[in-house]
Amino acid sequence: MEKNYCIAILVQNKNRRLDCNFLIFIGGNMKLKKMEISERVVQRLTEYLSILKEVRKQYNEINSIELAKIMNTTSAQVRKDLSTFGEFGVRGKGYDIDNLIGIITKILGIDKINNVIIVGHGKMGEMLSSNLDVLGEGFKIVGIFDKDKNKIGKTAANNLIVQDIQNVDEFIKNMKNNSDTRIEMAILAVVKEQAQIAAEGLVKSGISAILNMTTYKLELDKNIKVVDMDISAKLQELNFWRINNISEKI
Numbered sequence: 001m002e003k004n005y006c007i008a009i010l011v012q013n014k015n016r017r018l019d020c021n022f023l024i025f026i027g028g029n030m031k032l033k034k035m036e037i038s039e040r041v042v043q044r045l046t047e048y049l050s051i052l053k054e055v056r057k058q059y060n061e062i063n064s065i066e067l068a069k070i071m072n073t074t075s076a077q078v079r080k081d082l083s084t085f086g087e088f089g090v091r092g093k094g095y096d097i098d099n100l101i102g103i104i105t106k107i108l109g110i111d112k113i114n115n116v117i118i119v120g121h122g123k124m125g126e127m128l129s130s131n132l133d134v135l136g137e138g139f140k141i142v143g144i145f146d147k148d149k150n151k152i153g154k155t156a157a158n159n160l161i162v163q164d165i166q167n168v169d170e171f172i173k174n175m176k177n178n179s180d181t182r183i184e185m186a187i188l189a190v191v192k193e194q195a196q197i198a199a200e201g202l203v204k205s206g207i208s209a210i211l212n213m214t215t216y217k218l219e220l221d222k223n224i225k226v227v228d229m230d231i232s233a234k235l236q237e238l239n240f241w242r243i244n245n246i247s248e249k250i
Contacts, residue, residue: 041081042108047071048081049104056097063094110138115175115183117143117207119198120190121151121162124213128187130157142183143171147194165198172205185209192216199226 051070055062064075064082071078082088082100085107089095105111116139118125128134129144144156145165152164163171175181186207190198195216202210209225212218215233218226 037084041084044071044073044077044081045104045108048078049101049108052097052101052104056101060097061094062097062100064089066094105138108138110136112138113140113180114138114185115140115142115181116185116187117141117145117168117172117183118187118189119145119165119168119202120188120194120213121146121148121156122189122191125187125189126156128189128213129160132158139185142175142181143168145171169201169205172202172207176206183207185211187211187213188218189213 048067048071051067052062055070064078068075068078079089082095086103088100088103102111116135118129118141121129121144125144125146129141132141135141141158141160144160144162145168146152146162147165151162154162156162172183175183184207186202186209188195188199188202188210192214193216195212195214196218199210199212199218199220203220203224208223210218210220210227212226212228212230215230217228220226
């Protein structure tokens with residue numbers, strides 16, 4: 001079976017869709033493909049990956065109908081999502097699970113270690129640094145920062161020393177010349193009153209992707225990718241689906 005995969009360069013546009021330049025490898029041939037990808041497609045990719053890792057414990061192959069059933073979606077949606085990134089399956093047979101896992105892993109950029117820092121070591125930041133398994137594969141916490149003098153210098157659960165947030169710029173810039181140590185991602189877990197200023201400082205230091213754990217809506221350059229993880233908002237969303245028997249639109 002031919003292994004097809006792609007490398008993606010993603011830039012968020014003003015419509016919160018991803019402008020992408022893809023180097024798509026189809027049957028050994030490289031093709032450049034420019035497209036827009038919705039955030040929901042990327043979200044489903046992560047879900048496909050999680051499911052495939054479980055399914056491969058028992059099976060070597062899976063087709064779009066079987067994958068769709070587990071995902072509670074349609075086989076057409078599965079094929080559409082995956083075909084966005086290349087041609088991976090075999091007509092009438094489906095997908096080689098290990099091959100598809102490898103492809104999605106590359107698309108998501110977690111076939112290598114991505115360095116991440118935590119900014120804010122309050123309850124949320126401490127919870128994250130104490131439970132590194134929640135990060136999943138492909139990510140490594142390499143620095144923790146806070147402004148509280150009572151926390152600076154203390155050892156976190158993962159044996160990293162909590163550093164002064166004033167040192168974050170120097171820390172990031174010292175790492176940028178080596179691809180193995182470069183830091184472009186941050187988890188923002190400060191109080192909401194400090195979120196915008198902290199985020200702007202991170203961007204100036206070279207951070208291009210922020211997981212925002214605060215309730216503050218960040219206003220940053222359109223080329224900076226921000227994913228909001230407002231637990232309160234997620235609970236409200238969950239409660240809506242609970243009290244209204246409505247199927248979510250794919």
